[in-house]
Amino acid sequence: MTVYHIRLPDPARARGPEPTLSFHAHGADGLAEELQQALANSTLFERWRQMQDEPDEIEPELAETDPQARVEGEQADLAILLRVHTRIGSRVLRQRMRWLAGSNWELRDVR
Numbered sequence: 066m067t068v069y070h071i072r073l074p075d076p077a078r079a080r081g082p083e084p085t086l087s088f089h090a091h092g093a094d095g096l097a098e099e100l101q102q103a104l105a106n107s108t109l110f111e112r113w114r115q116m117q118d119e120p121d122e123i124e125p126e127l128a129e130t131d132p133q134a135r136v137e138g139e140q141a142d143l144a145i146l147l148r149v150h151t152r153i154g155s156r157v158l159r160q161r162m163r164w165l166a167g168s169n170w171e172l173r174d175v176r
Contacts, residue, residue, distance in 0.1 A: 066133075069149040069158060070174040076145045079166040086113055086164040093145045097138030103161045104134035104151050113164060129157045 073079040076096065081087035086109060090096045103109040110128050114120045134151040149158065155175065162170050 066150055066152055067155075068176045069147075069151070069155070069172060070176075071147040071149060071162065072141075072171045072173050073145040073147065073166065073169065074171065075143070075169060079145075079169045081164045081167045083113075083116070083164065087167075088165045093138030093140045093147075095138075096145055097136040097147055100147060100149065100161070100165060101134055101136040103165060104130065104136070104149070104153055104158070105132050106130055109161065109164060127157060127160065129153055 073096065076091065076093075079088055079096070088096055088099055090099050107128055107130050110130075114123050114128075117123060131151045131153045134149070134153065136150070137148045139146045139148075151158065155172075159172070
């Protein structure tokens with residue numbers, strides 16, 4: 066299992082460009098829970114897929130989920146740190162983070 070260390074430097078700005086796909090929570094625990102759900106089930110992916118012009122032509126690999134995914138959130142001064150334990154590859158994780166947080170996040174480490 067891979068552990069991704071993600072930093073949200075300004076949690077209030079950690080919102081994706083599409084409100085229906087974006088983070089809604091404000092605290093570390095809520096943001097961690099939303100990311101965990103985005104990795105553990107296909108709900109967020111399916112919402113995004115239905116917004117596409119040709120939803121049936123989306124690469125199946127982008128639908129990857131990990132029911133065992135676990136995300137821990139921690140407040141660190143004004144930032145929020147998320148530790149993501151998952152089998153999902155970085156390509157899919159980055160995609161989900163772009164939907165949820167836009168460009169307002171940093172991948173700090175991968176182990």
